[in-house]
Amino acid sequence: MAKLIGGLGTSHIPAIGGAIHNGLQQDPYWKPFFDGFPPLRDWLGEKKPDVVVMFYNDHGLNFFLDKMPTFAVGAAPEYNNADEGWGIPTLPPFKGELDLSWHIINTLVEKEFDIVTCQEMLVDHACTLPLKLFWPEGDCPVTVVPICINTVQFPLPKPNRVYAMGKAVGEAIKAWDSSKAVAVIASGGLSHQLDGERAGFINKEFDLQFLDSLESNPEWINQFSVHELVEKTGTQGVELLMWVAMRGALAAAGGARVRRVTGNYHIPISNTATAVLALETV
Ligand code: DHB
Ligand code: FE
Numbered sequence: 001m002a003k004l005i006g007g008l009g010t011s012h013i014p015a016i017g018g019a020i021h022n023g024l025q026q027d028p029y030w031k032p033f034f035d036g037f038p039p040l041r042d043w044l045g046e047k048k049p050d051v052v053v054m055f056y057n058d059h060g061l062n063f064f065l066d067k068m069p070t071f072a073v074g075a076a077p078e079y080n081n082a083d084e085g086w087g088i089p090t091l092p093p094f095k096g097e098l099d100l101s102w103h104i105i106n107t108l109v110e111k112e113f114d115i116v117t118c119q120e121m122l123v124d125h126a127c128t129l130p131l132k133l134f135w136p137e138g139d140c141p142v143t144v145v146p147i148c149i150n151t152v153q154f155p156l157p158k159p160n161r162v163y164a165m166g167k168a169v170g171e172a173i174k175a176w177d178s179s180k181a182v183a184v185i186a187s188g189g190l191s192h193q194l195d196g197e198r199a200g201f202i203n204k205e206f207d208l209q210f211l212d213s214l215e216s217n218p219e220w221i222n223q224f225s226v227h228e229l230v231e232k233t234g235t236q237g238v239e240l241l242m243w244v245a246m247r248g249a250l251a252a253a254g255g256a257r258v259r260r261v262t263g264n265y266h267i268p269i270s271n272t273a274t275a276v277l278a279l280e281t282v
Contacts, residue, residue, distance in 0.1 A: 004253035006280035009186040017088030036264025036276035049183040056126040069116035075101035097143035107172035166248025186246035188239025192272035
């Protein structure tokens with residue numbers, strides 16, 4: 001059976017792509033963000049996952065406002081990136097993991113999640129940047145199953161629904177008939193708002209409470225409605241739902257307890273409170 005080695009989370013601000021491209025990791029603005037990654041890469045170097053399941057939100061590249069699935073699972077042999085208009089380099093295609101994709105899809109439908117399956121799927125900065133941040137050198141060494149969660153057009157799924165979907169994904173990984181090692185990744189957040197009267201809004205207190213809850217009390221977030229999450233974290237802060245799914249997967253695959261391997265929180269990069277985290281099950 002497959003092994004779930006742990007969960008990773010990171011923010012995915014498009015400007016990170018430009019900073020990597022321009023070698024700005026030691027620049028005073030960027031250093032406090034990039035300094036969060038070496039310990040996490042050391043851990044990945046030890047655990048050596050073969051496959052990652054990536055919870056992320058598309059921002060209008062693959063799904064536009066006219067067709068917006070709540071949950072969509074990739075089932076493609078490879079995933080292409082494309083120009084999103086942020087001025088960041090387009091990355092080469094990422095390899096899929098078809099067998100796990102279909103196993104997750106079958107499990108989710110069996111567990112009554114009415115998902116969209118995508119045998120072709122463009123992936124945006126939310127999927128490409130975590131891979132580049134975790135494995136900066138050379139070709140990406142892992143295959144990918146992207147799972148997209150709508151956080152861009154209302155109605156959005158509630159935290160407890162996302163947590164339950166993450167748990168179902170964790171159960172699928174645990175039951176996957178494979179000797180491969182799998183990691184789950186959350187790409188998004190934390191608090192940020194890009195537009196409107198509260199543009200630039202950040203809520204450090206809530207973010208830190210949320211990060212703590214991921215270790216000690218992962219269902220804490222389920223008390224909030226989506227509107228309460230927007231109020232507390234900003235219109236784009238709801239991207240923290242990706243972290244909720246990742247933690248749900250760990251809860252199902254490893255049991256209730258997790259250990260924090262490493263983490264970092266830094267304000268701001270662009271308009272966003274950034275966080276990086278690695279958790280392993282105990
Ligand atoms: C920013 C953050 C995001 O999550 C995103 O998708 C786009 C931009 C930002 O802070 O600039
Ligand atoms: Fe985003």
